[in-house]
Amino acid sequence: MRIRTFLSIGVLLLTSILGFTQKPIPLLPVPSKNQLVWQKMEYYAFIHYSVNTYTDMAWGLGNEDPQIFNPDKLDCRQWARIAKEAGMKGIIFTAKHHSGFCLWPSKYTEYSVKNAPWKNGKGDIVKELSDACKEYGLKFGVYLSPWDRNHADYGKPEYITYFRNQLTELLTNYGDIFEVWFDGANGGSGYYGGANETRKIDSKTYYDWLNTYKLVRKMQPKMLIWNDGGDRAYLRWVGTESGYVGETNWSLLNAKGDVPEDMLRHGVENGNAWVPGEVNTSIRPEWFYHPKEDGKVKTVPQLMDTYYHSVGRNGTLLLNFPIMPNGLIHPTDEKNVLAFAEARKEAFANNLTKNAIASASEIRAKNPEFNAQKAIDSSFETYWAANDNTNDATLTLRFAKPTTFNRFLVQEPIQLGQRVKSFTLEAKIQGSWKEIAKETTIGYKRILRFPTITATEIRLHITDAKACPLISNLEVYLAPIILSPPNITRNQSGAVEIKSSDSESEVYYSLDGSIPSSKSNKYKGVIPTNDGKINVKAVAYDPSNQLSSEVSEENFEISRNLWKVLGTEDLNANKALDGNDYTSFQLGKAQNDFIIDLGKNLIISGFRYLSDQNWWAEASIITEYQFFVSENNLDWKVVSDGEFSNIKNNPTWQVKTFNPMNVRYIKLKATKTVGENSNAGIAEIEIITN
Ligand code: FUL
Numbered sequence: 001m002r003i004r005t006f007l008s009i010g011v012l013l014l015t016s017i018l019g020f021t022q023k024p025i026p027l028l029p030v031p032s033k034n035q036l037v038w039q040k041m042e043y044y045a046f047i048h049y050s051v052n053t054y055t056d057m058a059w060g061l062g063n064e065d066p067q068i069f070n071p072d073k074l075d076c077r078q079w080a081r082i083a084k085e086a087g088m089k090g091i092i093f094t095a096k097h098h099s100g101f102c103l104w105p106s107k108y109t110e111y112s113v114k115n116a117p118w119k120n121g122k123g124d125i126v127k128e129l130s131d132a133c134k135e136y137g138l139k140f141g142v143y144l145s146p147w148d149r150n151h152a153d154y155g156k157p158e159y160i161t162y163f164r165n166q167l168t169e170l171l172t173n174y175g176d177i178f179e180v181w182f183d184g185a186n187g188g189s190g191y192y193g194g195a196n197e198t199r200k201i202d203s204k205t206y207y208d209w210l211n212t213y214k215l216v217r218k219m220q221p222k223m224l225i226w227n228d229g230g231d232r233a234y235l236r237w238v239g240t241e242s243g244y245v246g247e248t249n250w251s252l253l254n255a256k257g258d259v260p261e262d263m264l265r266h267g268v269e270n271g272n273a274w275v276p277g278e279v280n281t282s283i284r285p286e287w288f289y290h291p292k293e294d295g296k297v298k299t300v301p302q303l304m305d306t307y308y309h310s311v312g313r314n315g316t317l318l319l320n321f322p323i324m325p326n327g328l329i330h331p332t333d334e335k336n337v338l339a340f341a342e343a344r345k346e347a348f349a350n351n352l353t354k355n356a357i358a359s360a361s362e363i364r365a366k367n368p369e370f371n372a373q374k375a376i377d378s379s380f381e382t383y384w385a386a387n388d389n390t391n392d393a394t395l396t397l398r399f400a401k402p403t404t405f406n407r408f409l410v411q412e413p414i415q416l417g418q419r420v421k422s423f424t425l426e427a428k429i430q431g432s433w434k435e436i437a438k439e440t441t442i443g444y445k446r447i448l449r450f451p452t453i454t455a456t457e458i459r460l461h462i463t464d465a466k467a468c469p470l471i472s473n474l475e476v477y478l479a480p481i482i483l484s485p486p487n488i489t490r491n492q493s494g495a496v497e498i499k500s501s502d503s504e505s506e507v508y509y510s511l512d513g514s515i516p517s518s519k520s521n522k523y524k525g526v527i528p529t530n531d532g533k534i535n536v537k538a539v540a541y542d543p544s545n546q547l548s549s550e551v552s553e554e555n556f557e558i559s560r561n562l563w564k565v566l567g568t569e570d571l572n573a574n575k576a577l578d579g580n581d582y583t584s585f586q587l588g589k590a591q592n593d594f595i596i597d598l599g600k601n602l603i604i605s606g607f608r609y610l611s612d613q614n615w616w617a618e619a620s621i622i623t624e625y626q627f628f629v630s631e632n633n634l635d636w637k638v639v640s641d642g643e644f645s646n647i648k649n650n651p652t653w654q655v656k657t658f659n660p661m662n663v664r665y666i667k668l669k670a671t672k673t674v675g676e677n678s679n680a681g682i683a684e685i686e687i688i689t690n
Pocket residue numbers: 058059183184185280287
């Protein structure tokens with residue numbers, strides 16, 4: 001016994017002399033202290049507000065009159081309170097968007113709140129918001145658009161001085177700033193002090209970013225710079241505004257060279273600079289407030305997906321709130337973001353690894369400082385480490401009793417670099433090991449979702465790594481099923497598809513008008529129906545607690561399975577019949593009508609039109625139309641014409657009725673669209689039968 005003890009002490013001494021017990025050597029590049037602090041924020045708010053809030057536009061033109069800026073309820077404390085209650089750690093504010101209008105009284109321009117009626121020109125929103133952030137314990141960041149559609153000098157060297165002066169105001173007068181956003185957009189045209197012309201710049205050279213960076217580093221040494229337009233900054237765009245980063249997500253890029261979209265999405269495995277991804281997305285389709293999007297605020301399941309696809313994939317989440325013309329965040333946005341916070345809290349309430357016993361295929365020099373238990377000691381700073389030269393290792397957790405779960409959270413101590421290239425997760429279910437997931441990178445945080453399992457052990461198998469694997473944290477959770485009303489669609493062949501937002505929920509439906517419950521038909525896949533009209537109702541159901549969602553309901557007209565689009569060879573034409581609101585057929589410029597052979601004679605008394613539901617497709621919305629019918633595809637008769645009133649602001653189903661007619665062919669002609677020179681778009685078209 002004694003000899004063995006001496007021997008082990010000897011081995012320990014020897015290994016420590018040889019350097020084995022030392023901490024793993026950082027794998028370069030590693031994050032800076034500021035980047036590490038930022039990464040741990042995980043989730044923070046974006047706020048979009050400017051003069052174009054009052055013109056219902058995505059981008060201001062730069063000629064908007066400051067007189068339109070007159071909110072009657074503006075309250076930055078409301079914004080900060082919501083962000084805080086939503087679990088966010090900071091707010092980044094559009095101090096100046098592309099319109100050039102400054103929401104603080106900059107002394108370098110007249111185009112600011114100082115010439116607005118709001119507070120008689122004495123207001124300063126940057127100040128009010130930075131104060132509110134301090135009050136609520138939030139960090140504060142600013143968005144200063146490099147593109148300025150108002151400034152006369154935009155495009156000339158003088159503008160760079162103006163830009164830096166404004167930056168200096170923002171970075172010196174409002175306390176600590178954690179992040180600055182330099183958006184790369186430049187659509188060209190603008191007011192530019194009255195010139196009303198197009199000015200494009202060379203984004204690689206015009207802004208002279210490196211000197212701007214030097215300047216800001218002096219003013220705000222802890223601040224991080226986000227820049228998608230110029231020289232490599234400290235944070236990267238992930239190449240999309242839809243709210244996700246790649247499943248493989250390296251926090252690395254190359255310090256020089258182009259960054260194609262694929263690199264933005266996934267980072268670069270052997271990149272030589274630490275440039276982590278920030279997922280920026282809006283709680284509504286667009287960044288600024290548009291009343292027509294009041295019904296399109298992201299729901300809890302959508303926000304949960306966004307969370308798993310950002311924070312759960314080694315990114316941070318920057319979630320935007322558009323401010324309404326009255327100066328407040330809309331109640332639906334508040335309701336949904338707080339429900340999202342609640343859902344996250346519920347999902348991650350009880351870490352089931354707490355009483356587990358951890359073991360590993362190897363522990364760095366058998367040193368307890370790096371033992372397997374460090375991965376579940378609830379500290380991010382301590383970690384399990386394998387020996388140098390290892391790139392394949394396992395970490396096993398044995399639960400005190402069979403444990404039921406559906407989420408797995410894993411973290412690398414990224415202060416020592418991002419290492420893991422690939423891993424699997426296995427679970428011991430009823431005595432045998434089963435692979436649950438096969439994944440690539442981990443990074444600061446990776447969260448996996450999978451169908452609920454009950455296991456006695458789990459094994460994280462790191463199958464490849466750039467240097468010896470290190471794991472700082474492992475957590476396991478049983479997230480409750482999210483019950484929201486399922487989505488019901490009917491495709492062209494007449495089949496009905498029902499989708500619930502949580503794949504683990506059960507779905508029950510009815511076709512006879514009754515309220516569905518767990519005693520109704522269980523949805524097992526697409527439901528073929530006859531061609532007639534149908535009413536479908538559905539609920540999502542959680543068998544573990546017998547709770548149901550609210551009922552969703554759709555009334556479908558007769559199926560479109562015999563329909564043929566005439567007069568075009570373009571296969572996309574069928575998108576107007578596919579039951580998907582987000583795909584559309586764009587009529588060509590020359591051909592502004594859409595002809596359908598109904599396949600047989602029918603008595604019809606109206607039609608329904610749905611425009612493309614994607615916000616960017618607004619120009620293609622048909623505002624004025626003529627609707628024709630024919631028995632022979634030769635002689636056409638107009639049975640309805642006029643406008644789709646308010647369709648731009650509220651692009652929902654448009655219903656038009658007329659006296660019943662027995663017809664075989666129908667034709668929708670677009671006589672006017674939202675965009676003057678745009679193609680007309682049809683997401684869906686249906687007829688109404690008696
Ligand atoms: C984009 C801008 O053009 C949008 O208006 C918005 O500010 C978004 C965050 O970045 O590129």
